[in-house]
Amino acid sequence: MTTFPLPLNGDETILQTDEQAAHVKNNLLGYNVIYGTLWLTDQRLVFRSALLANTLSYPLSRVANAARKEVSLSQRQSPYSSQSYDAALYVEFENGGKEYFLTEDLSAWATALLRARSAAPALPFTQVPPTRSAVEQGSRGLWVIAGMLAGIVLLFLCTVFACVGLPVILSLFGQK
Numbered sequence: 001m002t003t004f005p006l007p008l009n010g011d012e013t014i015l016q017t018d019e020q021a022a023h024v025k026n027n028l029l030g031y032n033v034i035y036g037t038l039w040l041t042d043q044r045l046v047f048r049s050a051l052l053a054n055t056l057s058y059p060l061s062r063v064a065n066a067a068r069k070e071v072s073l074s075q076r077q078s079p080y081s082s083q084s085y086d087a088a089l090y091v092e093f094e095n096g097g098k099e100y101f102l103t104e105d106l107s108a109w110a111t112a113l114l115r116a117r118s119a120a121p122a123l124p125f126t127q128v129p130p131t132r133s134a135v136e137q138g139s140r141g142l143w144v145i146a147g148m149l150a151g152i153v154l155l156f157l158c159t160v161f162a163c164v165g166l167p168v169i170l171s172l173f174g175q176k
Contacts, residue, residue, distance in 0.1 A: 002037045005048040005055045009123075016040040016112050023047045023056065024073060024088060024100035024135055031134035033075035033083075038101055040112055043120050045091065047101065058093065059123035065092040066113040068106035071135055088135070089113075097129025098136075 002019050021038035024031050036049040045063070047056040069090035076082045089101040089109050103109045 002048070004039060004046070005053070006044075006046060006057060008041070009043055012041050012043045014039055014041050015116055016109070018103045018109070020104060021047065022102040023049070024102065024133075026130055026132070026134045031073070033073065033085075033102065038103060038109075040109070040116060042116050043123060045113065056099075057126055058091070058099070058129060059125065060113070060117040060120035061122045062093050062095070062125060063091060063113065063117045064094045066090065066110040066117075068110055069100075071100065073102075073135065091129075093129050095125075095128065096131045098131065098133045099129050100133065100135050 002017070004014060008014075016039070018038045021036060023034045023036065023038075025034050034049045034054075035051070036047055039046040039048075041060075043060055045058045045060060048054070067090050068087055070086065071088045073085040073088065074082050075085075085102055087106055089103055089106045091099045091101065091113070093099075101109075
């Protein structure tokens with residue numbers, strides 16, 4: 001059993017744990033599915049990644065909505081296999097932030113989260129959830145790669161002008 005990664009607040013109790021959960025994290029090319037453990041306490045929602053031991057912690061009092069949401073996610077497991085997900089636990093915060101988690105029973109987690117939120121004390125954010133989600137935007141990989149290629153072409157053209165074009169222009173104007 002995985003131990004809770006943060007010190008418990010006064011009178012805080014752990015309500016639910018999923019050691020096989022995942023967090024859908026935004027990155028430059030879209031999203032990554034990060035596996036780890038998800039905890040629901042009577043005050044916070046906490047996720048700790050298994051690989052790097054990074055911890056997310058959000059106060060339940062700041063949760064605006066939680067529900068099972070239909071999504072289309074795919075995570076490459078190896079060069080020859082991938083894992084697909086058709087739904088995720090969608091958590092929306094009062095500041096417009098959005099997070100997606102993958103758990104075994106999404107509806108039960110959403111119900112438990114909303115039930116615990118009603119009695120949760122008002123706590124401030126210790127970290128702000130992202131307001132844009134790669135899950136909703138789809139993969140940005142093609143656009144990022146196209147931008148990088150355009151930058152490389154522009155750099156090449158500037159280099160050719162500086163190394164070839166500029167000396168030719170200077171030699172033409174420098175002759176008398």
